[in-house]
Amino acid sequence: MEKSRGIYDLSREDIANALAGEPKYRQDQIWHSIYSTSLGIEGASTLPKALRLKLSEDPQFKTQLEEIERRQTDRGRTIKFLYAARDGSKIESVLMHYKSRSTLCVSSQAGCAMKCVFCATGQMGFKRHLSAGEIVEQVMAAKIECQNTFKDSISSSKTGRLSNIVFMGMGEPLANYDKLIKAIDKINNSVGIGIRHITVSTVGIVPGIIKLADEEVGVKLAISLHGADDKTRSHLVPISRRYGLDSLIEACHYYISKTKRRISFEWAMMSGINDSIDQAEKLANIAFSLGAHVNLIPLNPTPGYLVVGSSRDRIEDFANYLESNGVATTIRNTRGNDIAAACGQLAATNLEVGKTKVELAKK
Ligand code: SAH
Secondary structure, eight states, X not given: OGGGOOGGGOOHHHHHHHTTTSOTHHHHHHHIIIIISOOTTTTOTTSOHHXXXXXXTSGGGSOOOEEEEEEEEGXXXXXXXXXXXXXXXXXXXXXXXXXXXXXXXXXXXXXXXXXXXXXXXXXXXXXXXXXXXXXXXXXXXXXXXXXXXXXXXXXXXXXXXXXXXXXXXXXXXXXXXXXXXXXXXXXXXXXXXXXXXXXXXXXXXXXXXXXXXXXXXXXXXXXXXXXXXXXXXXXXXXXXXXXXXXXXXXXXHHHHHHHOOOXXXXXXXXXXXTOSHHHHHHHHHHHHHHTOEEEEEEOOOBTTBOOOBOOHHHHHHHHHHHHHTTOOEEEOOOOOGGGTOSTTOOSOOOSSTTOOHHHXXXX
């Protein structure tokens, strides 16, 4: 791993080591060029040319992801990026521009081991953890993209600035805990995104939730619940056989009491699976006792799971039930469905356009 370290993996100390013999202020010049101007080593014009050349040939000062494809929709307001890492692993991130914010959905792993039945990444299986640098690089690439796209509209200070990060791309962030924490630290302290504007979404890895609370990381926490009893949930989210609902709810109470922050539950609406009033009632009890917000996600179709999403009427009835039982509920506005960029659709599809590994395997 050390051998394939890239520029966004480097700490100030790593840079100091690589610069042995150079004056100390060079470290700041490099750091500034990487994070404040986003120009990397090649753009570090304050460095002597020979040093700049030497460093730019050093693999640890190079980027690690190559953009191999991008797709846009919603009149350019949703962009999906497909990257290849140095070992050929493919990952995706999705940039969404809204009126007063831009949000990036980042990947924490190539593939995912959690096997949630309705999720395209779960269907493709696990390849490997991403390094902190590979996570941060997705953020920096999006920051640069925002700067370039909106460079002419500086009048509105909020427009186009990358403001929010959600760990809702490929992978289970709490299964890659140490790299996640390193990446969050950089995204917050070096890239400059407020900690409260960073959301970690988890399938419900109980020890990870407890650690996040104990270490006072300060991010927003979203839990992918999808089922309000063990039977329903373990069918959809197999890891809940290890971390059952009672222990998950207990961990949520702990997180809230430690952090004094509200959590949210995500719930993909699946016809005949988890959209009954019985499920709504159980969910309302859980969410109410935690003061949690519920985010209902219209199910996005994936090739490996043939259940259909709930109808709009059904989703609204479900939302109304929750609301009338005191639970703040939103219905997520799905972005990027037509470019396979919506929630749970990320599965590194390219080359054979629109086909995922699962479909290819069926051929
Ligand atoms: N591993 C993390 C991040 C996954 S993606 C987690 O489980 O939270 C973010 C959200 O999209 C999760 O709530 C996930 O359950 C949801 N999701 C996955 N596949 C989906 C699909 N096909 N339709 C709608 N939401 C989906």
